[in-house]
Amino acid sequence: MNNKVVKYLLYILNIIFAIVIISPVIYCFNVSMMTMKEVFAGGFWSRQVMLDNYKKALQLAPFFTFIKNSLIVSCTVTFGQIVTGALAAYAFSMMKFRGRNALFLLMLATMMIPSQAIIIANYLIICDLGLKNTYTALIIPNAASAFAVFNMRQAFLQLPIEIKEAADIDGCGNFRFFYSIALPLVKPAMGALGIYIFLQSWNHYLWPLLVTDSVNMRTVQIGLGMLQGAESTDFRPVMAGSMIILIPSILAFVLGQKQLISGLTSGSVKG
C-alpha cells in the first residue's frame, strides 16, 4: 500500500517537472499565434488561432529549403561520426598495437582546441578546395569527431574482454566481431551519441554561415537569424520559425529514443 503512495507521489513529481520543462515551449507556441500588442500585454495564452506569423516567417525565410538542407547535413554528419567513431573506437579499445595510447591521447588533445580558434583556418581550406557553398563543405569538417571516438571507446570498454577472447578462439575476425557482436551490444550508446550529434549539427550556426553564400544552401539556424532585426525584433515570426524547425529535432529524438530502448533490452539478453 505504502509503495503505491510513493509511486503516485513520484508520478505527480514527474508531471510537475515535465510541465516546468515544457512550459517555455508552450509559451513559444502561444507567442507564435499572438498579435503584437498581445505579446506585451503579458498573457500566457493566445486569444486566437492565427497563422499569420507562420506565413510571415515563411515569407522572410524559405524554411522548407533550410529544413531539407539541415536534414541532409545533420543525417550525414551523424552517420559519418558514428561510422568513423565506432571504427576508430574499436581499434582503440579492442586491438593492441604500438603507439595506441599515444595516438588516442593525441586525438583527445584535439578536443581541447576551441572550435572558434580553427574555424577560419577550416574556412580557408574549404575555399582552397573550391568547396564553398556545397553540402560537402557543410559535412566534411564535422564527419569525424574526437568526441564520438571517445564516447564509443567508453562503450566498447564496457564489454567484457572474455567475449573478444572467445571470438578469437573461435576464429572470428575483427570485422565480423565488430559488426555482429560488438556493435549490437553498444547500440544504446550509439543511439545516445546519434541524438547528441544530430542535435548539435542541427544547431550549428557560424560554420554554415561562413561556408555558404546563397540562400538555397543555408540551414535552419540561419533562417532564424534572418527573422531578427538589428535594433528591435518582432518575436512572433521568430517563435513561429522556432516551432517549424523544432519538429524535425523532436522527431530525431523520438526515433533515436526508440533505438535506445530496443538497444538496451537486446543488449541485456545477449550480454
Added chain:
Amino acid sequence: MKKGKKWLAAIMAAAMAMSLTACGGSSASNQSAAGTAAAADTKATAAGGKTVITLWHAMGGVNGEATEALVKAFNESQNEIEVKSEYQGNYDDLITKLKAAMQSGNMPDVCQMYDIGTKFMTDSGYAIPVQDMFKTTNFDPSSVMNIITSYYTVDGKQMSMPFNVSTPMLYYNKDVFKAAGLDPDTPPKTFDEVLEYSKKIVESKAAPVGYAQAIYGWFFEQQIAGQGKYYANNENGRKAPATEVDFVNNGSGLKIFETWKKLMDSGYAANYGSTTADTQTAFFSGQTAMIIESTAILKNATASSNFEIGTGYLPKIEENADGGVIIGGASLWMMDNKDDARKNAAWKFIEYSTTPDSQANWSMSTGYFAINPAAYETTAMKDFIAKNPNFVTAINQLKSSPVNGYTAGVLSGVATESRKIFNEAMEKTYDGTYTPQEAVNYLAEKVNAAITNYNSSTK
C-alpha cells in the same frame, strides 16, 4: 585475422586523418587556390552580358525585406548590372565572415558594415573610398545630410555610404504621463527633469518605474557628444589615430556616471541590464514610463504598445550649444576586387540607394532615417510623416544637431571592446562596487590599453 587487423587500422587511420585535416591549417596552398577561385568568379560575372555583383548585408526581419526590395528595384531599373544580395548573419557575424573572406579572396563587391567597424574597414586596405567614385557619375555629395556622412569621413575623405541610420531618442508613455498629472506633450529635456518626472510617476503610482535605459556604450558616447566633448584625443581620432581617451581629462565621463548613478539610486529608475530588448520589453509592457532607444524601433514600439507613445529629444546632462547626437547604424562599403567593371557597378548600386525614392521607401519600411533630405519632400514620405508624427521628433533632433567633431563620434578600432568594458564599469557603478570616479578611471585605463594594443598592431 592479421589481414583484418591491418584493414581496421587503415580505416581508423583514415578517420583520424580526416579529423586532423579538419583541425589543422595549411596556409601554403592558400594563395594559388584563392587566385583560381577569384578567376572563376570573374568568369561567372561575364556570363549573360550583365555585370553580376554581390552585396553582403546583416539586415534581418522587415529590414531584410526592405533591403531585398531595394535590390530588386535596382535590378529592374536597368539591364546592365545584377546585384545578388546575401544575408550574412547579424553585424558581428558579418564582420567575422568578411575578415575570413579578406584572407581567402572571396570578398563581396558591396558590404554593409556597422558604424563601429569603420576604423577596421579603413585600416584593412581592402575598401575603395566611395568619395573616389563621386566623379565617375557626377554624384552630388551634398545630396546626403552632412551630419550623417561626417561619421563615415576619415581624414577628410568619405569612406562609405551611410545605409541604415538612426540616433537614440526618448520614448515615453503618454497615458502614464496623464495619470501622473504631467503634460503628455512636454517630455523631459535634461536628466534633472527625468529624475523629477520619474519621482512624480512612481509616487502617483502611474507606473512602477519612471525611467530605464539599457547599459549600452552607445548611450555613453552620445552623452559625451551631447556635452560637446571628445571621447578620444586627436579630435575623436579623426585628425590622427586616437592614442588615448579624452573623457577623463575633459570631465564629461565623470558627469555621466554621476548623473546615471544618482538616477538609479533614487529608486525611481530601474536597470534591466545590457540587453536592449529587455528594456524595450519593460517599456512596451508598461513597466517603465520612459526609455532611451534607437529611433529605428519607433515602428515596432508603436505596434507593440497598448498605450499612446510620445517621443522627445535625447535627455541631456547639461545644455551645450556644441552638443548633439551621433548617428549610428551601418553603411555600405565598396570592396576592392581589382575589377573595374564590378567596381563601377558597385558604385552605381550605391548611388541608386541614395536617390530620394529609394530613401523614402527604405525609411518608410524600416524606420531608419532617409539620408537624402530630398526624400522627405516626396509625397509618399509626406503622407507617412503626417500619419506618424513621432517620426518628426527623430528628424528634427538630427537636423538640430550641429555638424562638428563631437557629433561625428569617435573613430576607434577598439569600439566593440570599449563598449564591453563600459558595460562592466557601469554595472559595477550601479551595484556600488565602484564610485563614479573609480568607474571612469577603470574604463579609461582599460580602453587606453586596448587602443595602444590596436595601434601597435596596425603600425
